[in-house]
Amino acid sequence: QKEVEQNSGPLSVPEGAIASLNCTYSDRGSQSFFWYRQYSGKSPELIMSIYSNGDKEDGRFTAQLNKASQYVSLLIRDSQPSDSATYLCAVRSQGNLIFGKGTKLSVKP
Amino acid sequence: GAGVSQSPSNKVTEKGKDVELRCDPISGHTALYWYRQSLGQGLEFLIYFQGNSAPDKSGLPSDRFSAERTGGSVSTLTIQRTQQEDSAVYLCASSLSRTGRNEQFFGPGTRLTVL
Numbered sequence: 001q002k003e004v005e006q007n008s009g010p011l012s013v014p015e016g017a018i019a020s021l022n023c024t025y026s027d028r029g030s031q032s033f034f035w036y037r038q039y040s041g042k043s044p045e046l047i048m049s050i051y052s053n054g055d056k057e058d059g060r061f062t063a064q065l066n067k068a069s070q071y072v073s074l075l076i077r078d079s080q081p082s083d084s085a086t087y088l089c090a091v092r093s094q095g096n097l098i099f100g101k102g103t104k105l106s107v108k109p
Numbered sequence: 110g111a112g113v114s115q116s117p118s119n120k121v122t123e124k125g126k127d128v129e130l131r132c133d134p135i136s137g138h139t140a141l142y143w144y145r146q147s148l149g150q151g152l153e154f155l156i157y158f159q160g161n162s163a164p165d166k167s168g169l170p171s172d173r174f175s176a177e178r179t180g181g182s183v184s185t186l187t188i189q190r191t192q193q194e195d196s197a198v199y200l201c202a203s204s205l206s207r208t209g210r211n212e213q214f215f216g217p218g219t220r221l222t223v224l
Contacts, residue, residue: 043215
């Protein structure tokens with residue numbers, strides 16, 4: 001059974017701080033990794049994808065991948081209250097996307 | 110361009126009735142996926158289409174659930190004889206194809222409530 005694990009949170013950070021969200025996965029052969037943001041009552045929205053080891057930056061978001069450790073993370077710099085949401089890690093495994101249960105992030109003004 | 114659309118946005122039905130949920134993927138996307146998300150739970154994969162065929166039906170929870178896709182575009186998820194445990198948000202996603210790096214984009218979902 002392929003698994004993606006995330007800390008459910010809630011993770012609470014003050015406005016302006018860096019939020020760090022982590023994810024581990026079990027399928028060592030996975031090559032594609034995604035972060036989705038899901039606001040309460042809304043559907044998941046793709047915010048980052050990463051395929052190679054290292055860091056990938058997009059605005060305030062940085063995704064980090066370490067395939068040897070089977071670890072993916074998402075950093076959100078200068079966190080804003082509007083970043084408050086559940087963040088889903090997704091890993092492509094044998095064609096399917098396997099989703100973690102998500103980490104709930106709360107950014108306090 | 111237009112994203113994935115789903116209808117209806119909300120559906121309330123009585124136990125035992127049949128329901129049909131519709132998904133219209135992003136134009137040109139050959140792969141289409143159905144997921145279910147129960148309150149406070151993660152995403153549960155239901156079925157995947159490549160074109161009009163469904164090579165992976167492994168996630169359908171029972172034979173009351175079926176899905177079809179016509180013209181390589183619109184898909185319908187049908188739930189027969191609905192039960193209260195079927196209450197959830199049903200999400201559809203599409204991608205250019207199933208392989209490689211292709212990213213999945215989600216529709217707004219259909220919230221199904223079975224009374």
